[in-house]
Amino acid sequence: MQKTIFITGASSGLGKASAKLFHSKGWQVIATMRNPENETELDQLENVILLPLDVTNSEQINTTIQKVTNLYSIDVVMNNAGYGLIGALESLDDEQIHRQITTNLLGVIRVSKAFTPHFRAKKSGVFLNISSTFGLIGFPTCSIYSATKFAVDGFSESMAYELAQFNTQVKVIAPGGMQTDFAVRSMEVGQHDAYAKLTEEVSKGYSAEQIANYSKVEDIAQIVYEAATDNKNQLRYIAGNDANALYKERVKSGAESQVQNIKAMFTF
Structure with missing residues (x-):
């Protein structure tokens, strides 16, 4: 029986790569984005349904998901929509902070809440919530971005407990750097x-030379697909060599030791 995945933020990057991969595996894909009329790749694929969705619009979230669940049996929801807000806290205004939290955190919460009755009634389903390495480890100039991603991680763990009784899994994928135009397209800098x-030192991590060393977005999409289909009772999937190296360092040496090491790197 064909399975169906619902993806937010599918217009580019990991969302689009995942949509293509699940489609290639025979899944029906409901790919959502703010402006589906501008999409020129996914609209050419059979069994890919494009829908408009702005995850900062709670009314549109509820209306769209109600329509979707009336028409389709959804097996997996990939909460992927988000962007980076980079800069020292003093460089960010209240509007920037509010927009980041509304998109990266409230979007995940609202989409998850709208789909939960569907999975509860089915007694099956998987939420795949895209976090970040910086949802596990703090980093300078990432305070608000990390706040949203740490929150997604905590939200996901708590929901995993709530929904276990309904045979519904909640999983977190925490990617490191990816070879995408995220730093240009989906990043706001204060x-x-x-x-x-x-800021100059941290920005070196977003240079073209450094991005070339990051994971291919298609490889991270493979981990997303694995999380959706492996039937493992696993909460977190650390995705990418750099992400795994940082996380293993934290586990091996301890969080306090890693914090002191990162402080030393950026003490001038």
Whole structure:
């Protein structure tokens, strides 16, 4: 029997790569994005349904998901929509902070809440919530981004307990760097003179040379597919060599030791 996945933020990056991969495996894909009329690849694929969805719009979330669950039996929900907000806290205004939290955190919460009755009634389902390495480990200039991703991780763990009785799994995929245009397309950067040197140092991680060393987005999509289909009772999937190296360091040496090491790197 053909399975169906619902994906937010499917217009580019990991969302689009995952949509293509699940489609290639015979799944029906409901790919959502803010402007599906601009999509020129996924709209050419059979069994891919494009729908408009802005995850900052709670009314649209509820209306869209109600329509979807009336028409289809959804097996997997991939909460992928999000973007990066980079900059020292003093460089960010309240509107930027609010928009980041509304997109990266409230979007996941609202989409999950709208789908939960569907999975509860079916007594099956999987939520795949895309977090980040910086949802497990803090990093300078990432305070608000990390706040949202740490929150997604905690939300996911708590929901995994709530929904276990309904045979519904909640899983977190925490990617490291990916070879995408995320740093250009999906990143907002704040500037403050007092943190100029710090911002410059951190920004080296988003250079073209560094991005070339990151994981291919297709490889991270494979981990997403694995999480959806492996039937493992596993909560977190660390995705990418850099992500695994950082997380293993934290596990091996302890969080406090890693914190001191990162502080030393950025103490001028």
